[in-house]
Amino acid sequence: MSGIIFPEDFKRVVEETEVVHPDSEHNLMISPEALENALIATFRKIAELAKYETLAIGLSGGLDSSILTTIAVKSAGLTIIPVTIFSSLDHPDLLHAVALIKHLKLWLNQLGQFDSTRREDKYELLxxxxxxxxxxxxxxxxAVDELQGGYWQHEYPEKHLPLAFLPMDELRKAVFEDMWKKLIPDHLAILDKFARQYDIDVYLPYLALSQLLSKVPMFQRIFYTTRKSLLRHLAVNLGIPNEIINRPKLGLGDALRTQF
Known part of the structure; x- marks a missing residue:
């Protein structure tokens, strides 16, 4: 078994998920604690699927991966080996990944470092x-950026889809749907291909919670100019350092771009 194995049949999960679920329009807030508990349960499923073998996590030092790492270690009690990719020792991905590792009191030598000199896909490098x-x-x-509004297109929908005749709420929904359609061809299909090629089992906890995350009210996703507001509140509750919570979005793989 290799490729994306969790959630099972990831393509069907994406196809059946309404990224802006009708329930999200009722403005029923989802608490950070509810999301944390859901992620803890998800990690326990992942550990069982992996037969309690060693788990690695792609750590960019950003908000999303820092939340996953923190919950896995502190709340779910798992042993996690962070893996990151970088092109220079002063890149924010590496610096913030190390900052989180120190914060969690993990051993620094648990950080799997990989420095590329070739123009390869970020998933292949991982x-x-x-x-x-x-x-x-x-x-x-x-999948969490697509679900929770992590891209600039979500914050400025009028620049991505110039449909001036639509009210802002409908325009923003259209952008979420457009970005969701790109998730498989632009990301997951590539990830699955390389994971199969290198015989790696991949687990996507945020995608596994798509039915929950798709019901998050829009104001908990984009709050004025703050993206992924719910996740930021969760990060604060978890005690993740402010330098990580407030860092500009780069995304896994950005660390490779500076060398080309």
Missing amino acids: CIAMKKANLKHLILGD
């Missing part, structure tokens, strides 16, 4: 790093 470290099970935060 899989190569996994193979070199003899790791089989990889947790990633993919």
Whole structure:
């Protein structure tokens, strides 16, 4: 077994998810605690699927992966090996990944570092790093940006879809739906391909919670100019350092772009 194995049949999960669920329009807030509990339960399922073997997590030092790492270690009690990719020792991905590791009191040598000199896909680099470290099970935060408004297109929908005749709430919903349609071809299909090629089992906890996250009210996703507001509140509750919570969005793989 290899590729994206959790959630099972990820393509069907994406296809059946209304990224802006009708329930989200009722403005029924989802608490950070509810999301944390859902992620804890999800991690326990992942550990069982992995037969309690060592789990690695793609850690960019950003909000999404820092939340996953913190909950896995502090709340779910799992042993996690962070894996990151970078092109220079002063890149924010590496600096913030190390900051989180120190904050969680993990061993620094648990950080799997991979420095590329070739123009390869970020997912392939992660899989190569996994193979070199003899790791089989990889947790990633993919799909959360699409679900919670993590891209600039969500914040400025009028610049992405110039449909001036639509009210802002409908325009923003259209942008969420447009970005959701791109999730498989632009991200997950590529990830699944390389994971299969390198015999890596991939687990996507945020995608597994798509039915919950799709019901998050819009104001908990985009609050004025703050993206992923619910996740930021959760990060504060978890005690994640402010330097990580407030860092500009880069995304896993940005660390490779500076060298080309």
